[in-house]
Amino acid sequence: MAIARPICAFDTRNYLANLLASRTLCVPEFLAPALARPPRRALSSSRHCQHSDAPQSQQRRPAGPSSKFSRVQLPEPPLRNDIEAWTAAIDVLLPRHLRRQPELAVDTIHHVATTDLARVLLEAQKFSHDILGHICLVEKRWEAAIWVIKQLLETGPPAVDKTVELGASGSGIWPPMNSKSLLDLTYSPIVASKTGPPREPQHSLWDLTLPPNSINPEKVFFKRALGQVWRSLGTLILEAAEDGDSQDKGIMPHVLEILALMHHDGWIPDSVYRDDPVRYDLALHQPPTLHLLSSSIMRALSDAAMRAREATTKQPQDKLNASYLFGREIPGSRYQVHVSGIRPELWLELVLWSSLHGGWVLDGATILERMLSSPAGSRWRPISWKQLFKDELEEDNASSKGWRLFGRRQNDGAKADASARVQKTISCETIAAYVDGLINLVRVGVGSRGTAPEEIVRHITNLKHFLDRDSYSLGSATWDSVAVRILESGGVIPEKRPDLLMDIAQLAPEFGTEIASHNSLSHSTADGAEIPYYYEPTAVSISLLHRTMRSFIENGDIMGAVKTLNTLVQHTDNNKQKSLLQFFESLKLTQRRANQPFTSWIPPIDYPAFNAQLPVPLLVKLLDLATQTRSFHLGRWLLLSEDLDGPAITRDMYDDANMAAAIVRFGTLANENDLVMKVMKKTGFWSGTQQAHRVPNSLLTALMASQVQLHRWDSVRRMQDFVLQNPGYRPKPELLAIFAAELLRVANGKGGTTKGQRAEAFSAFTDLLFAWEGLLLTRMGNELYTVLTMLSSVDTQFRKVCSQFLENSGRYKVAISTSNFNIILSGVLDAYGSIRGRALVDLWCHRQPGAYAPYQAPGGLPTMSHLRRAKAKDYEERPEDIEFTQASGATVVMQGRVLPDRHTIRGIIRKIQQDVDKQRQSEKNLEGSKRAQIRETLRWAAEKLHYLGLDDEDVARELGDVGEIAELQDPDSVEATDAPMMAQP
Incomplete structure (x- = not known):
């Protein structure tokens, strides 16, 4: 009897290693x-190569x-x-x-x-x-x-792809039940066959x-x-x-x-020739033309394939020596030389539907756009096959049947008319199917999948022009629903790309265009049918334009906001005009008796897009942006327009506290004193708890800011005491930003201010901070320290004033909005020029291109990271802290940055434009060093505008006349240079 040798751990590892090497891994x-092969050589393995006859595991990747x-x-x-x-x-x-x-x-x-x-x-x-x-x-x-x-x-x-089919995993196989009725399945037994024994997965x-x-x-x-x-x-x-x-x-x-x-x-998928029964007449479905002519298509393709195979014989000697059983030609080709009745339009339908079913939606849309760009003399036009079949059926029913008893066929003239009807046509159902398919391709920021929303919207807009050119619509949907689907896809962030949202809003149709189209179902209303539910008017068009305007305003883009406002007004005016035309056309068809009074039996139309319906909060933001950008003509149009519809801001809106504050801010700078007095008379309320006449907080802030801008320091002190005597007021950071901007304008002395006026302004500022110390520190401490440190970084003369409130060391967050930062920047530009304004932006705003990624990404949606971003990574890539060391030794550290907008860069460009215009008016050329500084600043501004999502044309439009000084060749070659240093903290 053999003695069993004990198995040691060394032999066990060798046995497991050989077992894993000879066995195919299924996981x-x-x-x-635990089952994976180690990346390095095992300690028990030899250095020499070990050959094994067992097949190695090959993973398909x-x-x-x-x-x-x-x-x-x-x-x-x-x-x-x-x-x-x-x-x-x-x-x-x-x-x-x-x-x-x-x-x-x-x-x-x-x-x-x-x-x-x-x-x-x-x-x-x-x-x-x-x-x-x-x-x-x-x-x-x-x-x-x-x-x-x-x-x-x-x-x-x-x-x-040969997909893997799994076998039955249960204990029985259920028989097919499609051919049985519910009664048989209920009262008859179901016999299930047994499956075999379980096997190892293949x-x-x-x-x-x-x-x-x-x-x-x-x-x-x-x-x-x-x-x-x-x-x-x-x-x-x-x-x-x-x-x-x-x-x-x-x-x-x-x-x-x-x-x-x-x-x-x-x-070419088989689904191209399939004609499923239409269960819902309003749904989108493929025309049955390819299904009805599938046999003719197959015969034509077979004939072409056989003739091509016959022509593959290259040498004439091979043709002479070749033997033919049924003659020279391939069997069948001599009897069917040409397949008639199939026009190029049908082959184009086959190509387009094959591209759609196969997943080449963008390529098929490109073919349709090429049809749209055909010359006017030979242009393609859409046609509704559903309506065409209906018309043909009505003509057959209306024609006389007497001659058909004698077997007379249709004359050649009728055939020519039918052929001319479909010449250079494409079914509108095909175009509608491509519109539906394009929406499903919108990129949502996952890897490289999908197509940029800008490209999708461009294709859909071109297809809409294709249909609108011949008064066709989608038929099974509305353009409002298409716009909503694009937004609901999740690939568009309107706040980052408002220009794209404006393109989507322009897909909205005007009044009565869809319901009056050739392929709409409204033509059958005379037979008792109702108009489809999706033709009911919606407010999608004006709501999208409202959101577009709000996004432009939040980005500080006054030009985009005005363009959106013009589009909204034009859209509503066109709807009113078409409604009036339709009303008078209906009156012409109505027969009236003699001496009959004029009455209308037409019910009123409730159409949401007849009026702009701008909400009050949106108008407040628009008026504030007009005030900040000094666009006083826009503000006067909003408040004092004499159009037929009246001003956009009506008198009843003056009762709103935020609107009243916005009007006061505008009226103060635009010298509209009468307007300010009207607002002051209408606002205000009696406080029962305090037994006094109170003013809303927003209006009180606007009044105090207006007094600061007018340099009426005595009025500022009286309002300051009024706040202390009447508790309940909450100060806003806007007031501190305006105060800081005015101090910058006064301190430089360019406005003709004397030394005494400058001292009075600084005294009013310090008195306000000491009097409201409790209110400011409890309500907005970070905002206060941000404004003080910004003032300290501009000029050394502000350090002594601000150091009184920066005596203690500490870390604070940069907490100031972009609009308030732009207010301080405007003061720097007016007092110190564009070079110092650029330095302020470089110090306090984000400089990393990653902070502007949403503005550059397609649809405003950055690509999702493959790996989850660690919090430590965010901490490592945070902007550098801004430190301010006071004379007393205290150190104030500011953490964070401000994200600039388009108005931030526009302010610097506008200041350069003013300086250049002054030089041109004085007929003096820019010096070499001065011109170099302006050129570098303009290149820096162009780079920032590119970060904010503007293309080359938009950047050139923003630069205007001074663009030639920048000498921009290629936007990618523009490199940011070091800005002039600010006052060292």
Whole structure:
């Protein structure tokens, strides 16, 4: 009997290592780290290579396209706008006999990868070049284009993924129950067959959970290249449709050959030919034309494929030696030389619906936009197949049936009319389906998935123009619902990109346009049917414009706010005008008797977009922005307009406390004293608890700020005592910002102030701070320290004043709004100029480009991070603290920064514009150093505007006449230079 040897730990590790090496792992390493092979050599293993006959575990992982395209030589950047350069780039990848000059061609590439061809096509697409279309239409090299398409189809990933099908996991298999009625299923027994014994799973967890469509970069890259093939097919069909007889050009036979290849490889989905019964007449559905003509389409594609196969014989000697069982031609081709009745319009429908069902929505939308840009003499137009079928049915029912008894057919004139009706038409259902599909592609900030909302809105706007041009609508939805769906997708942050929200708001239709369109169901109301519910008027258009205006105001963009206001007023005026036209047209159709009084039986229309309906809080913000930017003409239009509709701010709005405060602020700077007195008479209330006449806090702040701006320091002191005698007032940071701005203007002495006036202003400021010390420290301590330290950083003469309130060391947060910061900046610009204003922005505002990422991201939504950001990372990347050391040794540390807006940068540009205009009026040229400083400041301003989301055209518009001084060549080459140093704290 053999003696059993004890198993030690050393042998156990060797046994487990060999077992893991010889066994295929079914679970990936990241799910089961204990079963994963260690990254380094085990202590018990040998240094020599161990050969094993057992198969190694091979995990299938997504393989992306190679980033090294050494075989592809793309055109140089100066030549990338030339299609010939791109054609020469792809010509190198073709076989020798398919190149432009086969006799001079040299085989430099022995093997052509699919990614090489795909990359050239996609890179040329970025510059709006269609290489395949150019090769076919201009160079007439159809064989070369078909060879490229064959390479993409044959060597690329398969069209249909073989999904893993799991076996039955239960103890029985249920029989199919679709053919049985509810009565049979209820009263009859259900017999279920048994399954076999449980078996080991044949697929790993990796295979079962890997979605290839979203993770496999190679398939995504290849699918984009096939999208360019669909675009080229659309271009070829559009070119063929320009002539009535497309066969003369020789385009359609080659197009059918390409379609046959794509049909054979499964890239045309079967759902294109499916015609599901319409359960709901108002829902969007595909026209049944492709379903009804599917047999003719198959015959045409089969005939094209057989003729193409017959033409593949290259050498004439092969044709002579070839043997034919049924004659020279392929069987069947001699009997069906040409398939009639299929126009290019139908093939275009097939291409568009195949692109839509296959996921090439953007490429199909590009084909539709190309149809929109066709010349006026031969333009394409939409057509409603639902309405067309209905009209044909009515004509058949109304026509006489007498001649049909003798077997008479339809005359040729009627056929010609029917053919002319569908010439150069595309179904409006196709356009509506693409609008619906584009919304589903909106980028939501997850990786690289989706398309930028700006591009989606641009495509949808073009498709809307396509439908509106011939008085068509979506039919199954409204444009208001489309705008709401884009916002609800989550890919648009209106507060960061208000210009995009304005483009979305412009999708809203005007009064009566959708319900009067050709494909709307309102035409059947005479038969007793009701108007679809989604045609009911909504307030989406004006609400989107309200939100757009609010976003522009919060960003300090007065130009954007005024543009939105003009759009809103124009939209409401157009709706009123169309309503009046419709009313008078209906009166013409009404017959009245002689001497009958004028009465109207038309009920009133409740349409929300007849009036702007601007809310009071939005008007308050707009009036305050007009006051800050000194746009007094806008404020007077809002308050004192003499239009037919009256001013936007009516008299009954004066009772609102915030509106009254805004009017006081505007009237003080615009010298509208009568308006201020009207507001003061209407506001105010009697306080029963204090037995005194009280003024709202917002209005009291506005009154006190106006007195500060007018430098009436005695009135400021009286109002200061009034607050102390009547408790309950809450000061606002706006008052401190205005006081600081006026101190900056007075201290410099540029406004003609004397030394005594400056001393009086400083005395009023210190008296206010000492008197309201309790109110300020308890209500807004951080705001107080922020304003004091900002004043200290501008000039040394403010340190002595502010040091009285900065005696204790401490850390405080920079707590000041952007609007209040702009008020202080305006004082710096007026007193010290643009150079010092730029230095203030550099010191107190964010300088890292990451702080402006939402303004630059598509739709205002930054890309989500792959990993969760740690709090320690935020702490490490925080802005540097701003320290102020006083004479007493106390150190005040300010933490944080202010996020500037467009008004911040505009103030500096406006100041430069004023200085340059003064130099030009005095006929003096700018000195070298002065011009260099202005140039650097303008470049810095252009960089900040780019950070805030403005493009090159918007930046050039903002710079105006001084843009030539900046000498901006390329926005990417603009680098921020060190700003002049502020007063060292």
